[in-house]
Amino acid sequence: MRRRHAGVTALVLAVLLSGAAPAPARVVSESQVHEVAAELRCVVCQNLSVADSPSEMARQMRVIVRERLEAGESPAEVVQYFVDRYGEWILLSPRRRGFNLLVWFAPLAAVAVGLAIVAVLVRRWTRRPASEGTVPSLDPAMRERIRRETEAER
Amino acid sequence: MSRRAWRWLIPLAALPLLALLAYGFRVNPREIPSPLVGRPAPGFALTAFDATPLTLDAQRGRVVVVNFWASWCYPACYEEAPVLERSWRAYRDRGVLVIGVDIQDTVEAAQKFIRDFGLSFPNAPDPTGKVSVDYGTYGVPETFFIDRRGRIRARHVGALTDDVIRAHVERLLAEPAG
Amino acid sequence: MIPELGYGAAIVALGLALWGALAAALGARTGRPALVLSAQHAALGVFALVTACLALLMYAFLTFDFSVRYVATNTNLGTPFYYRITGVWGALEGSIILWTWMLALYTLIVILRHRESARELYPWVLTVMLGVLAFFLLVITVAAPPFARLHPVPADGHGLNPLLEDTGMITHPVALYLGFTGLTVPFAFAMAALITGRVGDAWLTMTRRWTIVAWYFLSLGLLIGGWWSYHVLGWGGYWAWDPVENAAFMPWLTATAFLHSVMIQERRRMLQLWNLALVIMTFGLTLFGTFLTRSGVIASVHAFTQGTIGAFFLGFLTLVLLTALGLLAWRWDALGAQGALDSVVSRESAFLLNNVMLVAAAFTVFFGTVFPLLSEALRGVKVSVGAPFFNQVNVPLFLGLIFLMGVGPLIAWRRASVDNLRRNFLGPVLTGVAAAAFFFALGVHSALAVLTLALTVFVAATIALDFARATRVRARMGEPLLPAMGGLLRRHNRRYGGFVVHLGVLIIAVGVTGSQAWSVQTETTLGRGESTELAGYRVRFEDLAASEESNHFKVAGAFTVSDGRVLGVLRPAKKFYPQEQSPIAYVDYRLGLREDIYLVLGDFARDGSRATVKLQVNRLVSWIWIGGLVLTAGAGLAILPETKRTA
Numbered sequence: 001m002r003r004r005h006a007g008v009t010a011l012v013l014a015v016l017l018s019g020a021a022p023a024p025a026r027v028v029s030e031s032q033v034h035e036v037a038a039e040l041r042c043v044v045c046q047n048l049s050v051a052d053s054p055s056e057m058a059r060q061m062r063v064i065v066r067e068r069l070e071a072g073e074s075p076a077e078v079v080q081y082f083v084d085r086y087g088e089w090i091l092l093s094p095r096r097r098g099f100n101l102l103v104w105f106a107p108l109a110a111v112a113v114g115l116a117i118v119a120v121l122v123r124r125w126t127r128r129p130a131s132e133g134t135v136p137s138l139d140p141a142m143r144e145r146i147r148r149e150t151e152a153e154r
Numbered sequence: 155m156s157r158r159a160w161r162w163l164i165p166l167a168a169l170p171l172l173a174l175l176a177y178g179f180r181v182n183p184r185e186i187p188s189p190l191v192g193r194p195a196p197g198f199a200l201t202a203f204d205a206t207p208l209t210l211d212a213q214r215g216r217v218v219v220v221n222f223w224a225s226w227c228y229p230a231c232y233e234e235a236p237v238l239e240r241s242w243r244a245y246r247d248r249g250v251l252v253i254g255v256d257i258q259d260t261v262e263a264a265q266k267f268i269r270d271f272g273l274s275f276p277n278a279p280d281p282t283g284k285v286s287v288d289y290g291t292y293g294v295p296e297t298f299f300i301d302r303r304g305r306i307r308a309r310h311v312g313a314l315t316d317d318v319i320r321a322h323v324e325r326l327l328a329e330p331a332g
Numbered sequence: 333m334i335p336e337l338g339y340g341a342a343i344v345a346l347g348l349a350l351w352g353a354l355a356a357a358l359g360a361r362t363g364r365p366a367l368v369l370s371a372q373h374a375a376l377g378v379f380a381l382v383t384a385c386l387a388l389l390m391y392a393f394l395t396f397d398f399s400v401r402y403v404a405t406n407t408n409l410g411t412p413f414y415y416r417i418t419g420v421w422g423a424l425e426g427s428i429i430l431w432t433w434m435l436a437l438y439t440l441i442v443i444l445r446h447r448e449s450a451r452e453l454y455p456w457v458l459t460v461m462l463g464v465l466a467f468f469l470l471v472i473t474v475a476a477p478p479f480a481r482l483h484p485v486p487a488d489g490h491g492l493n494p495l496l497e498d499t500g501m502i503t504h505p506v507a508l509y510l511g512f513t514g515l516t517v518p519f520a521f522a523m524a525a526l527i528t529g530r531v532g533d534a535w536l537t538m539t540r541r542w543t544i545v546a547w548y549f550l551s552l553g554l555l556i557g558g559w560w561s562y563h564v565l566g567w568g569g570y571w572a573w574d575p576v577e578n579a580a581f582m583p584w585l586t587a588t589a590f591l592h593s594v595m596i597q598e599r600r601r602m603l604q605l606w607n608l609a610l611v612i613m614t615f616g617l618t619l620f621g622t623f624l625t626r627s628g629v630i631a632s633v634h635a636f637t638q639g640t641i642g643a644f645f646l647g648f649l650t651l652v653l654l655t656a657l658g659l660l661a662w663r664w665d666a667l668g669a670q671g672a673l674d675s676v677v678s679r680e681s682a683f684l685l686n687n688v689m690l691v692a693a694a695f696t697v698f699f700g701t702v703f704p705l706l707s708e709a710l711r712g713v714k715v716s717v718g719a720p721f722f723n724q725v726n727v728p729l730f731l732g733l734i735f736l737m738g739v740g741p742l743i744a745w746r747r748a749s750v751d752n753l754r755r756n757f758l759g760p761v762l763t764g765v766a767a768a769a770f771f772f773a774l775g776v777h778s779a780l781a782v783l784t785l786a787l788t789v790f791v792a793a794t795i796a797l798d799f800a801r802a803t804r805v806r807a808r809m810g811e812p813l814l815p816a817m818g819g820l821l822r823r824h825n826r827r828y829g830g831f832v833v834h835l836g837v838l839i840i841a842v843g844v845t846g847s848q849a850w851s852v853q854t855e856t857t858l859g860r861g862e863s864t865e866l867a868g869y870r871v872r873f874e875d876l877a878a879s880e881e882s883n884h885f886k887v888a889g890a891f892t893v894s895d896g897r898v899l900g901v902l903r904p905a906k907k908f909y910p911q912e913q914s915p916i917a918y919v920d921y922r923l924g925l926r927e928d929i930y931l932v933l934g935d936f937a938r939d940g941s942r943a944t945v946k947l948q949v950n951r952l953v954s955w956i957w958i959g960g961l962v963l964t965a966g967a968g969l970a971i972l973p974e975t976k977r978t979a
Contacts (some may be wrong), residue, residue: 030854041716043292047574049719052567054917054932054946056258057293060283062855085290087189092718094703099711103703107696107725114688122681125602125673161664165657172650174702175623177709179642186714226913 028069036065036075040082041090049092188290188309195220195300196288200255200278203265208253208278210304217245217326218300219252219319222286224259225267227294230313234295235271241319242275249302250323254278257286257294301326335400335479338388342472342479345381348374349466353459360455360528368455372443375458378465379436386433389478390420398489401482402426408489408911410883418501419492424626424641425478427505431622432468434513439465442517446538453535456524457517464516467648475641491883491911500560504553508580511550512618515583517542518590519615519656522608526659531604531666533597539611540594541971547587548967554580555960566917566932568853568948570956573722578701579621582694586614589690592683592740599745600680605660605667606687612656617694619649624701675747682740686733693729697722723848727780731787734841737834738791741827742798759797764790776849784845788838795831821969829970836963839955846952853948855934860941867949869929870894874901876940884909886918889933889943893922904933904945927951 037051042058050058050065061082068078082090094100190196195218199209210218221238223231242252254277256264261279268277280286289298292311299308299322308322352374359367389402393416398404402425407416415422421430439461446454472478518539525535557577558570571577590610597603627642660667673680700717707715742756767789771782799820806816821828856864863872874890888905892898902920909916921930927949934944 031852034853039720041718047572047718048567052569052572054566054934055914056935057283059855059934060258061287063282064284064287082287083189085188085190085288087186087290087714089186089714089716092716093721093724094707094715094717099707099713100715102706103700103717103721104725106699107692107729110692110695111688111729114692115685118681118684118688122673122676122684126676158664161661162658164661165654168650168653168657171702172646172653174705174709175646175649178627178705179646181705181708183704228913 026070026072028066032069032075033062033066036069036078037062039079039092040065041092043086043090185311186292188306190290190298190306191309193306195298195304195306196285198255198285198288200280200285202276202278203256203261203268204276206276208276210253210300213251213300214304215249215302215331217250217302217323219250219323220255220289220298220300221252221314222255222257222280222289222291222294222296224257224294225263226259231267231295234313234315235267235273237314237316237319238275239271239273240316241323245323245327246275248327250327251275255280255285257283257291299323299326301329302331334388334392334397335481338385338392338479339473339477341381341384341388342469342477345378345385346466346469346473348377348381349462349469352378353462353466356455356458356462360459368458371455371458371462372447375436375439375443375462375465378462378469379440382429382433382436382469385472385478386420386429389426389429390417392479393417393420396489398487399481399485400478401480402478404482404486404489406489406492408491408883411489411492412497412882414499415492415497415501418496421505422492422496422501425472425476427509428468428471428476429478430505431509431513432465432472434509435461435465435468435516438513438517442520450534450538452528452530453521453524453538456527457520460520460523461516464520467644471641471644475644491909494884494907494909494912494916495564498560498564500556500564504556504560507549507556508553511546511548511553512580512583512621514542514546514549515587515614515618517546518611522611523656523659526608526656526663529663529666531608531663533601536594536597536607540591543587543591543594543611544967544971547584547591548964548971550580550584550587551960551967552964554584555957555964558960559957562953563919563921566919568851568919568930568932568946568950570847570953573697573700573719575701576621576625578697579617579624582697583614583617583621585690585694585697586610586617589687589694590614592690593687596680596683600673602680605664608660608667610687610691612653612660613691613694616649616653616656617698619645619652620698623649673746677743677748677753679740679743679745679748682736682743686736686740689729689733689736693726693733696725696729700725730841731784734784734787734791734838737837738787738794741831741834742794756794756797760790760793763793778849781845781849784841788841791834792838795835799828799831822972825969825972826974829966829968829972832966832969833963834966836959836961836966839959839962841959843952843955843957843959846955847950850951851948851953853946855944855946857934857942857944864945864947866947867927868895869899869947869949871902871929871931871945871947873943873945876936876943881907887933887936888918889936889945891931891945893929899929902929902931904931906933906936923954925954928953 034051037058038049040050040061042048042050042053042055042061044055044057045053048058050061052058065078068081069075073081079091088095094103096104195210197210199207199211202208210220219238219241221234223235225231238252238254242250246252252275254268254273254275256267256277256279259279264277264279267273289296295311295313297310297314298306299310301307307326310318310322352371355367355374356371359365359369359371391397392400392403393407394413396403396407396409402423406419406422406426411419419426421427439458442457442461446457450457521535521539521542525531554577557580561572562568562570587610590607593603593607593610597607623642623645627645675681700722703717704715707713738760739757744752764786768782768786771785776782776785799817802820802824803813803816806820807813811819821832852867854864854866858864858873860873860875863870865871870893872892872894874892876887876889878885878887880886885908886905887908888903891902891904893900893902900922902922904920905918906915907918917932919930919932921928930948930950932946932948934946936943
């Protein structure tokens with residue numbers, strides 16, 4: 001089992017080192033590869049991106065991403081290549097269209113509803129006279145102390 | 155009486171959520187359908203372990219079973235290897251080709267696997283993983299059934315059985331070649 | 333024999349818990365103290381029996397009793413002593429025993445603390461606590477029995493999940509579960525308040541401290557989880573928005589909201605309904621979390637098994653939600669939105685906004701977590717909702733929360749005058765703006781990073797201003813400076829504990845910003861003696877060494893790290909466990925205040941001539957751990973009993 005694995009390496013390395021790739025159409029930086037790979041879900045792990053996963057499959061996918069970018073494909077085209085093969089599932093954040101808009105707008109809707117409720121309540125509450133009965137119950141000693149401290153402050 | 159009757163809607167609001175979670179029991183999060191089914195099979199040109207070239211395009215007109223495996227995939231790949239070999243022997247004269255694609259593996263271990271099971275159908279390593287990604291595989295074993303016109307018609311995840319292969323292959327063989 | 337004893341103990345405990353829950357309720361209805369006393373004894377019995385269960389399971393682990401299926405699956409003869417103890421809660425069945433034991437422990441403490449002080453609520457609190465205990469005991473006896481036998485008895489076990497062989501495995505689940513189970517206490521009090529109709533302040537005062545205790549442990553659990561993810565999983569991150577992380581984060585968010593809105597109710601007798609709803613929501617989310625991680629409905633890193641257990645949890649979640657929300661609806665009229673505010677510009681408003689943001693964040697995380705299920709149910713398409721989504725939608729909410737963190741504690745209650753605003757905020761705002769200019773000039777051009785850092789400085793300035801003023805007041809009254817500061821922390825421990833927590837959050841925010849914005853990485857294959865460079869560091873591959881450990885085989889690379897002068901040798905490794913198909917990465921790192929050097933070993937040539945290594949320079953990650961320490965220290969300060977305020 002461990003031997004098998006070491007062998008994988010030898011094989012992969014042999015291929016990587018011997019098979020001189022065709023000259024790339026353009027130079028692609030590590031961060032460009034990372035950016036595309038970060039959008040893709042690693043298929044053998046759970047909830048890790050292809051960029052982050054330490055698995056062999058993810059490493060091979062990063063190589064594929066790099067080669068496609070070097071061949072002149074745009075990041076969107078590279079992502080589409082993976083979607084065509086794995087389905088939308090492979091995208092770590094759902095595309096902003098159709099049904100998926102629901103999940104994208106949910107946070108906004110939550111904040112909007114929350115703010116609306118607060119606005120209505122605050123309006124209603126500020127119209128009522130704030131009765132003295134709701135003043136926090138402080139013992140006289142504490143009240144005295146606050147007075148002293150605030151005076152000392154001035 | 156009906157005053158503030160709406161307040162009883164509060165507990166009821168939890169029901170759709172609970173229903174959704176109950177629905178969750180019916181689905182398997184690890185089972186993702188392939189978008190490739192019904193589409194032309196991605197072509198590949200590999201070199202088999204016995205050094206002969208192995209291309210998909212050359213197989214047009216035959217029913218092709220592409221099986222992704224690895225020698226470290228125990229026990230599923232070990233269970234299905236004899237099944238594949240049996241099917242290959244049964245169907246090879248009826249225009250069916252079985253191709254094994256070995257992924258994320260070592261040449262020595264893979265060749266030992268082939269020897270141990272006496273596999274006689276063509277097997278090739280996919281050292282860069284390009285073919286396995288082209289087919290959208292998640293792991294091993296996974297098997298694709300390609301019809302005579304070169305389209306993927308079915309995908310099977312996990313170990314194959316005689317019945318699964320027979321069902322798919324017979325169906326594809328029954329279709330006219332054109 | 334031992335397993336049968338454990339099983340028997342669980343069954344008796346289940347019976348006792350059921351009786352206790354019933355007896356306490358009857359006692360409350362009929363006003364017969366003898367029944368409540370009986371329930372109390374039943375609770376003590378449950379605690380003793382669950383303790384016995386836990387001890388017996390631990391004994392089975394220590395003696396390698398492979399006739400117990402759970403032991404055989406989660407240990408083998410090579411498992412070191414330490415992990416045979418933590419292995420007890422390394423998987424589903426044992427984790428539920430630990431959970432139940434903690435719940436029983438909390439019940440015990442509730443009995444000790446509140447049997448005299450909360451006469452009206454107490455019997456019902458007991459009923460709810462024992463009811464929840466009964467559910468978990470039902471899981472232990474029926475759905476996931478940890479003492480189930482295995483025939484035939486194997487010669488050796490399968491072994492613990494290698495990822496769990498880490499020292500964090502003792503602290504992480506223990507802290508997290510103490511947090512989760514601790515949230516049962518506020519829930520029990522809220523239920524008791526709704527049942528008895530005493531929805532006033534009594535239940536709130538009693539549960540506030542309990543909530544801080546649970547919150548403290550939950551925070552600790554989350555932080556240790558992040559640290560585990562960072563140094564064990566080998567992907568260089570600390571938070572992946574995995575469903576299991578979200579499961580712990582959602583109740584944390586709503587509990588945080590509760591800890592803030594509690595203050596409004598204490599001051600203004602408002603928001604009773606809302607506070608009850610928050611407590612119910614929080615408890616519901618802890619159950620939802622356990623359901624998520626144990627049902628297999630949503631794929632997650634925690635590969636807990638599937639089975640009937642999911643149905644059990646869903647059933648209980650249904651029961652809890654319908655009962656609790658039903659009670660809320662029943663008491664609706666008593667909870668009517670009474671109260672009045674003096675001004676829109678006040679601390680009350682700031683806290684309301686804080687609640688909106690926190691609950692919106694919890695909702696966002698919740699909706700994102702279940703969205704894949706929704707998409708599949710309604711549209712038949714499997715989608716993923718992962719880190720890029722959660723980061724994008726939560727960042728604005730968290731920035732808003734940080735801003736409110738600066739405003740809330742200093743703006744006046746009731747009505748903030750222009751003078752109050754100027755006195756408290758002019759300085760900090762100017763400091764924040766200056767900080768923005770400073771960071772920009774320093775070369776920070778990411779708008780998000782500048783904004784976060786400026787906000788952080790603004791909030792830190794408000795805290796510093798408040799603390800300096802209060803200290804000055806005391807110093808003027810003749811106290812020396814340091815005792816004045818100490819006295820301030822101790823006397824107003826709730827307020828300043830809160831400030832320290834806020835400071836911790838700020839430090840974490842800096843760490844998150846830094847690690848997201850400025851971390852760099854590269855992945856290369858090096859021959860022996862070759863080196864690669866990244867961000868001023870040079871890493872040279874020296875050699876590979878293989879070693880046989882007690883339960884695995886390890887291949888470690890030696891890499892010399894230097895930045896001009898040699899900093900040390902890092903040895904990332906791959907561990908090969910016989911029971912695992914793929915090797916486990918073992919990262920090595922050098923932590924620093926400014927940046928961590930983080931090495932992950934990839935593939936290697938068998939003869940040791942070549943190795944692939946992933947080199948990361950992760951910026952400011954240590955700030956997250958430091959901030960975590962500060963945050964938990966602050967929470968600890970806030971838990972301390974309040975001192976008598978005599979002038």
